Amino acid sequence: MRRTVLVLLALLGVLTACSSGGSPTGAPAGTPNGTPTDRIVATHELRVCSTGDYRPLTYRDASGTWSGIDVDMARDLATRLGARMTMVPTTWSTLLDDVTAGRCDLAVGGVSVTADRAARATFTVPYLQDGKTPIVRCADLGRFSTLAQIDxxxxxxxxxxxxxxxxxxxxxxxxxxxxxxxxxxxxxxxxADGRTDLMITDAIEARWQAAARPDVLCAEHPDSPFDRSQKAYLIPPGDPAFVDTVNRWLTGALTDGTWARAAKPWLG
Structure with a gap:
């Protein structure tokens, strides 16, 4: 409890230091509900956007229950901020618009760092290095290992x-x-059932799907993907105080065992 209070007070201190009239963090006028810092301080709620369809990082089942590595990570962040976590469903097509419109304070769940997203919102420090690789029926392993074979x-x-x-x-x-x-x-x-031949996805998802159905699905070369990319969390623009707070938490979580504990049930 003492640590939670100290973290929240630190957030309040940064908020005060950055205040310059209007929105406390200098966010553009008209930003819905203020910045994430404004809302978290006022409501003690952390709103987290996610698609809920990217295991092992995020999953929303038919009953609406959320799970996954990034869900546990976001819950840990909320706890450190003295806030409750509220999950906000989104889709890959609408995720960036939902973040920039202020419908959530943070987006998680396999969000790749891309130039178009970075131009409109703010990424945290990366927490995962990844890349695209095929997942195929195990009977077809080796048939679709290169782009030339696939195309x-x-x-x-x-x-x-x-x-x-x-x-x-x-x-x-x-x-x-x-x-x-x-x-x-x-x-x-x-x-798996032969309606399509393969999917090209991120290596972490390919590994998880293959591990879930090892006799049916196989990842072609997850250790040598076609490209290299980074995963990070996405934050609405205009709140450097909140970005700094999340980056400090995430950097610590990657080294103090928090990430490892969240990942272990999914990745072993």
Whole structure:
């Protein structure tokens, strides 16, 4: 409890130091509900946007229950801030708009660092290095290990609309058939049951899906992905105080065992 109070007081101190009239952190006029710092101090609530479809980082089941590494991490941050965590469902197509519109204070769950997102919102320090890799039926292992093998007429590549997986596929493939599929929680079923041939996704998701169905699905080369990317948390613009607070927490969480404890039930 003492640590929680101290962290919240530190947040209040930064808020006061950054105050210069109008919005306490100098956020643009008209920002809904003020900045994250304004809201957290006033309400003791941390609103967290997530798609809920990116295991092992985030998952929302049919009953509405949330789980995943990033859900536990966000809950830890809320606790450190003396706040309660409220999950805000979003989609990959609307995530950036939801963040910039102030519908949440933080977005988590496999958010890749991209230039377009960074231009409109603020990323934390990265917490995961990753990259795109194929996941296929184990019987097809080796058939779709390169982009040349994949980008052929008749090869069906499934994509979840709106995210970096779709962006990667549409930028790199011209001959293969791209099959949009809107539900990322069941998208891998289309590979498993033969409706599609493969999905190109981040290595962490490919590893988890393969581990969940080891006799059916296999990740092609998760240790040597097609590209390299970083995952980070995304924060609305105009609140450097909150960015600094989250970065300090995240940097500590990556070294003090907090991340490892959150990851262990999912990654072993």
């Amino acid at each position: 052929r007429p008749g090869v069906r590549v499934v994509v979840n609309p709106g995210g970096t997986n779709e962006r990667f596929v549409r930028a790199r493939l011209t001959a293969a058939t791209i099959v949009p599929y809107p539900d990322n929680n069941t998208i891998h079923d289309t590979v």
